[in-house]
Amino acid sequence: MRLRDEIGKSAAALRIHGGRIDVAARLYPTAPRPWIDLSTGINPVPWPVPAIPLARYQRLPLAEEIARLTAAAAEAYGLPAHAGIVPVPGSEIALRLLPRVIGAGRVGILAPTYGSHAAAWHDAGAEVHEIAALPDPKSHELATLILVNPNNPDGRTIARAELTHFAQAWTATGRRLIVDEAFADVRADVSLLTLAEWPAGVVVLRSLGKFFGLAGLRVGFVIAGEPDISSWRRLLGDWPVSGPACEIATSALRDAAWIAATRARLSADRQRLDEVLGRAGLRALGGTDLFGLFEVAADIDLLDHFARAGILIRGYATEPRHCRFGLPADEAAWQRLEAACVSLSV
Amino acid sequence: MRLRDEIGKSAAALRIHGGRIDVAARLYPTAPRPWIDLSTGINPVPWPVPAIPLARYQRLPLAEEIARLTAAAAEAYGLPAHAGIVPVPGSEIALRLLPRVIGAGRVGILAPTYGSHAAAWHDAGAEVHEIAALPDPKSHELATLILVNPNNPDGRTIARAELTHFAQAWTATGRRLIVDEAFADVRADVSLLTLAEWPAGVVVLRSLGKFFGLAGLRVGFVIAGEPDISSWRRLLGDWPVSGPACEIATSALRDAAWIAATRARLSADRQRLDEVLGRAGLRALGGTDLFGLFEVAADIDLLDHFARAGILIRGYATEPRHCRFGLPADEAAWQRLEAACVSLSV
Numbered sequence: 125m126r127l128r129d130e131i132g133k134s135a136a137a138l139r140i141h142g143g144r145i146d147v148a149a150r151l152y153p154t155a156p157r158p159w160i161d162l163s164t165g166i167n168p169v170p171w172p173v174p175a176i177p178l179a180r181y182q183r184l185p186l187a188e189e190i191a192r193l194t195a196a197a198a199e200a201y202g203l204p205a206h207a208g209i210v211p212v213p214g215s216e217i218a219l220r221l222l223p224r225v226i227g228a229g230r231v232g233i234l235a236p237t238y239g240s241h242a243a244a245w246h247d248a249g250a251e252v253h254e255i256a257a258l259p260d261p262k263s264h265e266l267a268t269l270i271l272v273n274p275n276n277p278d279g280r281t282i283a284r285a286e287l288t289h290f291a292q293a294w295t296a297t298g299r300r301l302i303v304d305e306a307f308a309d310v311r312a313d314v315s316l317l318t319l320a321e322w323p324a325g326v327v328v329l330r331s332l333g334k335f336f337g338l339a340g341l342r343v344g345f346v347i348a349g350e351p352d353i354s355s356w357r358r359l360l361g362d363w364p365v366s367g368p369a370c371e372i373a374t375s376a377l378r379d380a381a382w383i384a385a386t387r388a389r390l391s392a393d394r395q396r397l398d399e400v401l402g403r404a405g406l407r408a409l410g411g412t413d414l415f416g417l418f419e420v421a422a423d424i425d426l427l428d429h430f431a432r433a434g435i436l437i438r439g440y441a442t443e444p445r446h447c448r449f450g451l452p453a454d455e456a457a458w459q460r461l462e463a464a465c466v467s468l469s470v
Numbered sequence: 471m472r473l474r475d476e477i478g479k480s481a482a483a484l485r486i487h488g489g490r491i492d493v494a495a496r497l498y499p500t501a502p503r504p505w506i507d508l509s510t511g512i513n514p515v516p517w518p519v520p521a522i523p524l525a526r527y528q529r530l531p532l533a534e535e536i537a538r539l540t541a542a543a544a545e546a547y548g549l550p551a552h553a554g555i556v557p558v559p560g561s562e563i564a565l566r567l568l569p570r571v572i573g574a575g576r577v578g579i580l581a582p583t584y585g586s587h588a589a590a591w592h593d594a595g596a597e598v599h600e601i602a603a604l605p606d607p608k609s610h611e612l613a614t615l616i617l618v619n620p621n622n623p624d625g626r627t628i629a630r631a632e633l634t635h636f637a638q639a640w641t642a643t644g645r646r647l648i649v650d651e652a653f654a655d656v657r658a659d660v661s662l663l664t665l666a667e668w669p670a671g672v673v674v675l676r677s678l679g680k681f682f683g684l685a686g687l688r689v690g691f692v693i694a695g696e697p698d699i700s701s702w703r704r705l706l707g708d709w710p711v712s713g714p715a716c717e718i719a720t721s722a723l724r725d726a727a728w729i730a731a732t733r734a735r736l737s738a739d740r741q742r743l744d745e746v747l748g749r750a751g752l753r754a755l756g757g758t759d760l761f762g763l764f765e766v767a768a769d770i771d772l773l774d775h776f777a778r779a780g781i782l783i784r785g786y787a788t789e790p791r792h793c794r795f796g797l798p799a800d801e802a803a804w805q806r807l808e809a810a811c812v813s814l815s816v
Binding site: 141143144145146147161164166168170172173175176178179180181182183184185186187188213214216217220221224240243247333337338339340341342358359360361362363364365366367368369372 | 487489490491492493507510512514516518519521522524525526527528529530531532533534559560562563566567570586589593679683684685686687688704705706707708709710711712713714715718
C-alpha cells in the first residue's frame with residue numbers, strides 16, 4: 125500500500141516538472157538505458173564548457189567580472205535605454221523572489237504556463253488569478269500581470285508591438301508587468317529587450333538554461349528599470365553568481381557564431397520532431413524551436429508508452445492528452461524516438 | 471579632481487570588504503606581481519576541485535543529488551534533532567534574504583562584525599542596533615539577534631554551553647537568534663550544529679567559502695527548525711545550487727582526510743603568521759585559524775605599506791589601526807610577506 129502510494133506520487137511528479145529522470149528510472153527499472161530525456165525544453169547540445177581554473181572556485185568573482193557578464197548579456201539580448209540588468213543564480217530563484225521584491229498583491233498569470241510563477245506568488249500570500257488572455261488595461265482588478273513569452277508549454281507568443289502597447293497602458297497607473305523570456309533566445313523578434321526605450325514598471329527574466337543548454341549552471345538575468353534594479357542588487361549582494369558560472373556565462377553569451385549555428389540547428393530539429401511525431405499520429409499544438417506540444421487520442425498513455433522505451437517526455441496533470449517533447453541530442457536518440465513511435469502506431 | 475575622487479573611493483573600498491584585488495591593482499599599478507591576497511579569511515589552499523562532466527552543466531541537479539549534498543553537510547557539520555538543512559547559493563544571499571523570510575523588526579547585531587548583516591536588515595526596513603555583548607534575555611527591546619561565532623574580524627567566540635543557555639531563554643518568547651558560523655569549521659567546539667536538540671527559533675548559516683577555500687563556488691547552508699526550513703525550500707525552489715556546485719560541495723564535505731589535514735595545516739600557519747607579524751611589531755588582537763586581527767602604531771598606514779609590496783590586507787574604515795591578515799598560500803608568498811615586514815620594522 126505504501127509502495128503504491130509512493131509510485132503514484134512519483135508518477136504524478138512527472139506531470140509537474142520536466143527533468144526528473146531519477147524518478148522515471150525508479151518507476152521503470154527495466155526500461156532501456158541510457159534514458160533519453162525529452163521532458164524539458166533544454167537544448168540537448170549545450171554550449172561547450174571549457175575546463176575552469178581552480179582560482180575561479182577559490183576567490184570571489186570580482187566586480188569587473190560581474191560587469192563583463194552583464195555587458196555580454198546586454199550585447200547578446202539587447203538592452204533598452206533606462207533599463208538595467210542583474211545576474212541571478214538561476215531565473216527560478218528570481219521568479220520566486222519577485223513577490224518579495226515588488227510586493228505581493230492581486231496577481232494575474234496568463235495560463236496555462238510554467239507552474240512556479242503561481243507557486244511563488246501563492247507562497248508570498250498573493251491572490252493569484254489564472255487568466256486566458258491579456259486583460260483590459262482599463263480594468264483595475266490586478267496589481268501585477270505575469271506572462272511567459274514565448275509561452276511554455278504551448279509556444280503562444282505575443283507580438284512585441286502588441287505587448288509594448290499593452291505594457292504602456294498597463295503600467296501607466298503603477299501596475300507591474302513581469303515577462304518571463306526563458307525561451308525568447310529562439311524568438312528575438314518578440315523580446316522586449318530589443319526595444320529602444322524601457323517601458324517603466326516592466327520586469328523581464330532571461331535564462332541561460334534553455335537555449336544555451338546550461339540548466340545545471342543556474343545563471344539567469346533580471347532586466348528592469350529603477351528602482352527595481354537597485355533592489356535586486358542589494359538583495360543578492362556583490363556575488364550573485366559563482367566565479368565559474370560568471371566566466372562560463374560571459375563566454376557563452378559572447379559566442380555569436382555558436383548562437384547563430386544553434387538557432388539554425390534547433391529550427392531544423394524542431395521540424396524533424398514535427399515530422400516524426402506527425403507520422404505517429406500526434407497532432408502538433410504549438411511550441412518553440414526548443415520543444416513541441418502535442419495531442420494524442422484519449423486512450424493512449426503517452427508518458428507511459430515512451431517511458432517503457434527509456435524516453436522521458438513531459439505530461440500534464442490537468443491535460444492528460446497533452447505531451448511536451450524536447451529535442452533529441454544526437455542521431456542515436458532520434459532513432460530510439462523513431463523506433464518508439466513505430467510501436468505507437470502499430 | 472575626478473580621478474582623485476575615484477582613487478579615494480577605491481581606497482575606501484579596501485576597508486569595506488576583502489578580496490578586491492582588481493581595485494588594489496588599479497590603485498597600485500607599479501606593485502610587484504602577482505598580487506598576494508591576504509585580505510580575506512579564505513583558506514588559500516582550496517579543496518582540489520576535479521574536472522566536471524559537461525552533463526552537470528547541462529541538466530538540472532536531481533532531487534537525489536541535492537539530498538546527497540544535504541546529507542553530506544549534516545554528516546560533516548552535525549545536525550541536531552528537529553533541525554533541517556537547505557543548500558543556498560552562497561551564505562551571502564541567505565543572510566540578505568533572512569529579513570524577508572523571518573520578517574524585519576527591531577534587530578540587534580553583536581558588533582563589530584561582518585558588515586553585510588546590518589546592510590541586509592537596513593535594506594529590508596528593519597531598525598538595526600549594534601550592540602557590544604549578548605543582551606539580557608529578560609529585556610524585550612529586540613525581536614531578532616544576529617551574531618557571528620567565531621566572530622569576524624576579531625575571532626571572539628561564545629562558548630557553546632553559554633550560547634545554548636542564552637538561545638533557550640531568548641527564543642522562549644518567540645524571538646529569533648541568527649548565528650553566522652562561516653568560520654566555525656575551525657572551531658567545531660562552538661558550533662550549535664553539534665547539539666543533540668535544536669533550540670527552536672534559531673537559524674544557523676554555514677559556508678563552503680572559508681575553510682574549504684571555495685568562495686567562488688557560492689555554496690552555503692541554512693540550518694533551522696520548522697517552519698523556517700519549509701519557507702527556505704519554497705523560496706529557493708528545487709535547484710538552490712548549480713549542478714557542478716552540488717557535486718563539488720558533496721565531495722568536499724565527505725573528504726574527511728582533507729578536512730583533518732587542513733585543520734592541522736591552518737593551525738600551524740596561523741601560528742607562523744603571529745610569529746612573523748609579531749617580529750614586525752604588530753600586536754595580535756584575535757582571530758581564528760583562518761585569519762588574524764592585528765594592531766599597529768597610529769602613524770603607520772599598514773594597508774598602503776603592504777599594497778606597495780603587492781600584498782593586499784584588509785583595513786577597517788572605523789578602526790584605522792586594525793588590520794586583518796589571511797594566510798599566505800605557499801612558501802613564496804610567506805617569503806614576500808616576511809620581506810615586506812622587514813621594511814616595515816626598519
